[in-house]
Amino acid sequence: MPLPLLLPALAGLAFLLLPLLALLVRAPWRSLPEQLTSAQVWEALRLSLVCATAATALSLVIGVPLAWLLARADFPGRGLVRALVTLPLVLPPVVGGVALLLALGRNGVVGQWLDTWFGITLPFTTAGVILAETFVAMPFLVISVEGTLRAADPRYEEAATTLGASRFTAFRRVTLPLIMPGIAAGSVLAWARALGEFGATITFAGNFPGRTQTMPLAVYLALQNDPAAAIALSLVLLAVSIAVLAGLRDRWMTTS
Numbered sequence: 100m101p102l103p104l105l106l107p108a109l110a111g112l113a114f115l116l117l118p119l120l121a122l123l124v125r126a127p128w129r130s131l132p133e134q135l136t137s138a139q140v141w142e143a144l145r146l147s148l149v150c151a152t153a154a155t156a157l158s159l160v161i162g163v164p165l166a167w168l169l170a171r172a173d174f175p176g177r178g179l180v181r182a183l184v185t186l187p188l189v190l191p192p193v194v195g196g197v198a199l200l201l202a203l204g205r206n207g208v209v210g211q212w213l214d215t216w217f218g219i220t221l222p223f224t225t226a227g228v229i230l231a232e233t234f235v236a237m238p239f240l241v242i243s244v245e246g247t248l249r250a251a252d253p254r255y256e257e258a259a260t261t262l263g264a265s266r267f268t269a270f271r272r273v274t275l276p277l278i279m280p281g282i283a284a285g286s287v288l289a290w291a292r293a294l295g296e297f298g299a300t301i302t303f304a305g306n307f308p309g310r311t312q313t314m315p316l317a318v319y320l321a322l323q324n325d326p327a328a329a330i331a332l333s334l335v336l337l338a339v340s341i342a343v344l345a346g347l348r349d350r351w352m353t354t355s
Contacts, residue, residue: 119337126334127327134331142309143317144335150225150313151293154232158240158289163282166244167270171253188238195234196302203230203303227304228311232293239292240285247281248274291340 127134134140169181187195203210203221213219221227251274259269275282297315304311306320314336322329 122330122333122337126330130327131331131334134328135335139308139312140317140332140335143312143314143332144339146225146228146309146311147294147313147315147336148339150228150232151290153229154236154293155240155286155290157229157233158237159282159286162237162240162285162289163244166241166248169241170245170248184241185238187235192235192296192298192300193302196231196299199227199231199234199299199303203227222303223305223307223311225304225310228300228313231299231303232296235296235299236289236293239288240282243281243285243288244278247278251277287344291344294336294340 165184169177169184200207200222202208203213205211205214205220205222210221213221221230255277256266256269256274259273260266264272295315296313297319300311300313301316301319306312306316312320314332318329318332318336321332
């Protein structure tokens with residue numbers, strides 16, 4: 100490998116690994132079992148896993164059709180729609196939380212009607228956590244699935260329709276199996292992003308233990324009062340993320 104490429108590559112690797120190594124070196128290993136036996140820790144972890152999984156499921160339900168629309172449908176303004184869909188990738192999460200409050204809050208553009216007509220209040224609830232995580236995570240899924248759809252040969256789907264299958268049946272029976280690796284990869288990225296979401300969650304859903312306090316929020320709160328506990332919580336998140344990504348990568352993300 101050329102030296103001008105090797106040295107920056109090693110510098111990039113060191114830059115990414117050094118913070119993780121520092122976390123391991125400074126971890127309070129002796130008091131770690133005591134730190135992790137707190138009921139609040141396990142409640143925050145349970146809530147994080149449930150909300151991240153629910154946000155990923157919601158992203159699949161609405162994100163896969165959206166990716167199909169962007170990849171296969173030709174309509175005016177498609178470029179603008181794609182830019183708006185990917186906007187949460189670069190939008191500061193706190194701004195996303197404010198936008199969700201203005202849209203779905205009790206006095207929001209849509210939220211006021213949800214409260215008046217159905218008695219549904221989303222901010223500062225577990226459902227609010229799921230919506231905040233979906234808002235920031237779904238673009239990862241849409242980008243992955245759209246790229247896979249563009250790479251898939253549409254002639255298979257067209258052949259199915261000529262044999263009598265409806266467009267939806269052709270998508271479900273032909274296209275969907277072809278793009279499943281892309282869907283799985285996008286789901287993993289969306290799940291990981293949802294698990295680590297902080298800004299939009301604390302802005303839109305607040306930080307209430309047992310209801311909206313996910314692990315990132317618990318880490319932030321602990322860092323102010325007990326840095327050792329914050330490190331312990333960070334290790335739990337690190338272990339969960341590595342386990343899930345490593346396990347799913349071997350199964351779904353291997354290219355043939």
